[in-house]
Amino acid sequence: MLELKPDDLPLHGIKALALDFDGVLSPHGADEPLPEVAEWLKRCCSVLGPQHVVILSNRPTEERRGMLAQRFPGVRLVAGVRKKPYPDGLNKTGELTGVPLSTILMADDRLLTGCLAALLAGAIPFYVRSPLVRLRGNFRKELFFMILRSLERLYIRLIN
Numbered sequence: 001m002l003e004l005k006p007d008d009l010p011l012h013g014i015k016a017l018a019l020d021f022d023g024v025l026s027p028h029g030a031d032e033p034l035p036e037v038a039e040w041l042k043r044c045c046s047v048l049g050p051q052h053v054v055i056l057s058n059r060p061t062e063e064r065r066g067m068l069a070q071r072f073p074g075v076r077l078v079a080g081v082r083k084k085p086y087p088d089g090l091n092k093t094g095e096l097t098g099v100p101l102s103t104i105l106m107a108d109d110r111l112l113t114g115c116l117a118a119l120l121a122g123a124i125p126f127y128v129r130s131p132l133v134r135l136r137g138n139f140r141k142e143l144f145f146m147i148l149r150s151l152e153r154l155y156i157r158l159i160n
């Protein structure tokens with residue numbers, strides 16, 4: 001995630017960000033971003049404006065909404081839409097941010113949820129190749145998602 005440099009975003013014509021949570025801002029299931037990612041997120045807010053940063057997670061919990069309101073005022077959490085890979089969340093992001101979908105970058109660690117949703121909506125997918133993982137206390141769930149990500153990459157390779 002941190003490989004995406006906030007200051008470079010406008011240079012590439014990116015006006016808004018849609019960010020996945022699990023694996024992108026934090027290891028699976030956490031409700032707070034890791035400290036270094038929190039700094040990164042704050043910088044994105046400074047560069048683009050917090051109203052142009054949206055969290056698009058398939059788990060839009062109230063804990064996450066409260067955390068965002070407190071620590072990242074202005075950053076919205078999209079909820080009440082069909083889950084990724086349906087493009088609904090990205091369409092909603094376009095409405096909330098008021099910028100064209102072609103200028104919205106969706107960062108996700110899953111090819112067949114967030115990245116596919118971005119393609120379906122006409123937004124820009126950014127595949128997070130090195131997701132945030134914490135195996136201690138969460139081994140089964142993280143292992144499940146590691147296998148799932150590998151299978152997705154294999155599937156995409158096979159159909160190409």
Ligand SMILES: [Mg+2]
Pocket residue numbers: 020021022023024108109110
């Ligand atoms: Mg994820």
